[in-house]
Amino acid sequence: AQQASLLLRAALLYILLLGPQGGASDSDEAVLTEWEIWKLRNGISYDELDDMQRRVIWEENKRIIEDNNQGFFMGRRPFTMIMNKYGDLKRGKTASARKLRNNAKMFDSWFVDYRQLGYVTEVKDQGYCGSCWAFSTTGAIEGQIYKRTGQLISLSEQNLVDCSKSYGTYGCSGAWMANAYDYVVNNGLQSTSTYPYTSDTQPCYYDSRLAVAHIKDYRFIPKGDEQALADAVATIGPITVALDADHSSFLFYSSIYEEPNCNPNNLSHAVLLVGYGSEGGKDYWIIKNWGSSWGEGGFMRMIRDGSNSCGIASYALFPVL
Known part of the structure; x- marks a missing residue:
């Protein structure tokens, strides 16, 4: 029951984050990627080269967040993480x-x-x-x-x-x-x-x-x-x-x-x-x-x-x- 409650909380959190427009659109052309949605919500835009570089960082951070939260719901991690406006920044202070x-x-x-x-x-x-x-x-x-x-x-x-x-x-x-x-x-x-x-x-x-x-x-x-x-x-x-x-x-x-x-x-x-x-x-x-x-x-x-x-x-x- 506890695990089901946690999963329900996760589902509600996902819906709240994506909002009512987070689902599929009638037109495939109208569907924004998660990266594009994140940029819009945070008022962020880049030129073409910076956009590619930032998206790589953002996707890596997204993967880290999802891996952590999966571990939390399986009882392996003590806390949850959530994507925020810093999603396109690298962890730490050293460039790769x-x-x-x-x-x-x-x-x-x-x-x-x-x-x-x-x-x-x-x-x-x-x-x-x-x-x-x-x-x-x-x-x-x-x-x-x-x-x-x-x-x-x-x-x-x-x-x-x-x-x-x-x-x-x-x-x-x-x-x-x-x-x-x-x-x-x-x-x-x-x-x-x-x-x-x-x-x-x-x-x-x-x-x-x-x-x-x-x-x-x-x-x-x-x-x-x-x-x-x-x-x-x-x-x-x-x-x-x-x-x-x-x-x-x-x-x-x-x-x-x-x-x-x-x-x-x-x-x-x-x-x-x-x-x-x-x-x-x-x-x-x-x-x-x-x-x-x-x-x-x-x-x-x-x-x-x-x-x-x-x-x-x-x-x-x-x-x-």
């Missing part, structure tokens, strides 16, 4: 290297440059403030907003510098970018035009009514996996990364960077990875860094040889809108 690699197979190219595709704002100057972490974070979000909307909006690094300390950041004294992402997940972010950069720490005056950027979450690239990082760049967009920049060769860079003394475990500087290419038999990463008077107009080409040069793949992550 295998899925990134599979998604990247459609890109048969040795050259990806998001500067040429409109994803990258002008090179900014952090001044004498250790706020590289904020610029690396805003750059990746800017790229994803452009990918979603076609609008390139310069986001406020000063907003992060002033307001995210309770999330574990340290203003002009540095931070890990995941902590900055945590702030944006919970608060949103203003644009540079409404919260301009001062190159110093000041009292927070964030106004949520002026927020132009919101993200759901963020994902790490598998640590040290340069191929997974390349695949993420090809399929996702600009990526937040950290580097060992404690060398005069970095400060005075002028051509493809190949520093033999770089330590992949000494991550001292945050930058934005905006692409990769090849020249003269050397593969390289394209990095957005300081003001336009540094390097190649504010950018750097760093050797991409599978050695995790300067730790470029040791701490890499991207936002999920």
